[in-house]
Amino acid sequence: MGLVVLGSMHLRRFANIAKAFSLAVALIALSVQAAGQSYRSTNPALVSRAEQVTGDRFTVVRTTPLGVTVFARMTPRIDLLNAIDRGFAELFTVARRRGYRTRLRFEDYRVFIGRADRTRDSGGQYSPDIAVPAQQYAGSDYDQGGFIYAAGMVLPFNPCAFIIAEHDRDLGRVSNVVRYEGEHLILYYNDRTLYERTADHSRGGGHPILQ
Numbered sequence: 001m002g003l004v005v006l007g008s009m010h011l012r013r014f015a016n017i018a019k020a021f022s023l024a025v026a027l028i029a030l031s032v033q034a035a036g037q038s039y040r041s042t043n044p045a046l047v048s049r050a051e052q053v054t055g056d057r058f059t060v061v062r063t064t065p066l067g068v069t070v071f072a073r074m075t076p077r078i079d080l081l082n083a084i085d086r087g088f089a090e091l092f093t094v095a096r097r098r099g100y101r102t103r104l105r106f107e108d109y110r111v112f113i114g115r116a117d118r119t120r121d122s123g124g125q126y127s128p129d130i131a132v133p134a135q136q137y138a139g140s141d142y143d144q145g146g147f148i149y150a151a152g153m154v155l156p157f158n159p160c161a162f163i164i165a166e167h168d169r170d171l172g173r174v175s176n177v178v179r180y181e182g183e184h185l186i187l188y189y190n191d192r193t194l195y196e197r198t199a200d201h202s203r204g205g206g207h208p209i210l211q
Contacts, residue, residue, distance in 0.1 A: 002070035046110065047071065049155055050163055054114035054130055072113040073166075083171035084111055086210055087178025092184065094210045100190035109185075110161035111178065117165075119151055127151075127173075128165035136200060152181040162186040180207035 058071040064081040116128035128151040155161040162181040187195035
């Protein structure tokens with residue numbers, strides 16, 4: 001790497017530019033941090049509901065490359081954020097084929113990544129899931145004694161939000177869970193009849209709903 005020797009005037013100018021650049025970077029960082037804090041402050045009920053379901057504290061707010069807002073306990077890896085985008089991209093493609101037009105933007109969605117209550121299913125397969133109250137699933141094959149294990153759970157419909165479990169591998173499963181939870185939200189806004197028929201899996205049915 002070559003060295004460039006500058007005169008005193010140029011050095012002072014360079015130093016001023018460097019200071020200005022450092023200040024700009026600092027301001028950008030503060031702006032990003034403030035944006036995250038501002039988002040939390042305008043959605044206290046949403047964050048509180050997610051924390052109530054999982055028992056976590058969602059202190060990290062990030063945005064995927066395509067615009068989905070993600071809440072997490074710890075900074076999510078970029079490959080996980082990309083997996084979330086892939087799930088939505090597939091969902092939006094299928095939805096458009098069916099003529100749906102509403103809630104087909106990445107920025108419409110909020111995804112909470114919670115601590116997994118189990119990482120393997122009853123068959124021993126890798127399956128990070130969250131435990132949620134059984135409610136209408138009580139007494140069904142899903143019932144684990146007052147709760148069920150779920151790959152994800154839809155939260156409020158406005159904004160569109162749901163919870164998934166943390167994954168450290170098999171990110172294709174993350175994409176699938178995102179697509180499947182997103183199906184309920186897409187149907188709620190675009191096909192209320194099909195939404196009502198498929199929202200409750202205790203009555204049968206599963207994913208994918210949209211083919």
